[in-house]
Amino acid sequence: MNKQELIDAVASESGTSKSAAEEAINAALNTISKEVAAGSTVQLVGFGTFGRGERAARTGRNPATGEAIEIAAAKTVKFTAGKAFKDAVNQA
Numbered sequence: 001m002n003k004q005e006l007i008d009a010v011a012s013e014s015g016t017s018k019s020a021a022e023e024a025i026n027a028a029l030n031t032i033s034k035e036v037a038a039g040s041t042v043q044l045v046g047f048g049t050f051g052r053g054e055r056a057a058r059t060g061r062n063p064a065t066g067e068a069i070e071i072a073a074a075k076t077v078k079f080t081a082g083k084a085f086k087d088a089v090n091q092a
Contacts, residue, residue, distance in 0.1 A: 036077060046084035053078045 001009070003025075011021035032042050032050055041051040057073040081089075 044082070046082050048079055048081045048085055051078045051080070052076070 007018055007022045007025055010016075010025060011018045014021065016024075035042050036050050036052050039052055041049055043049045053076040055074045055076050058071050060069050060071045061067065062069050
């Protein structure tokens with residue numbers, strides 16, 4: 001399912017227009033993105049938790065040459081599924 005299909009499904013499920021559903025989805029995604037980028041966690045009970053993680057700097061290998069390279073530290077996005085979401089996936 002892509003974003004447009006999600007918008008169509010939400011509009012159909014909620015009985016609202018596609019433009020209203022798109023506006024609501026965009027607002028939710030933007031808010032989650034801003035909060036996680038700022039270092040906060042966003043917990044949606046029954047669905048899951050979005051958060052930010054840290055990946056330490058490390059040494060890797062260039063697969064073409066075998067040469068050792070330094071990989072910089074990076075911030076990552078973490079998602080932990082909630083119990084209700086896990087249960088729904090396991091029943092499907």
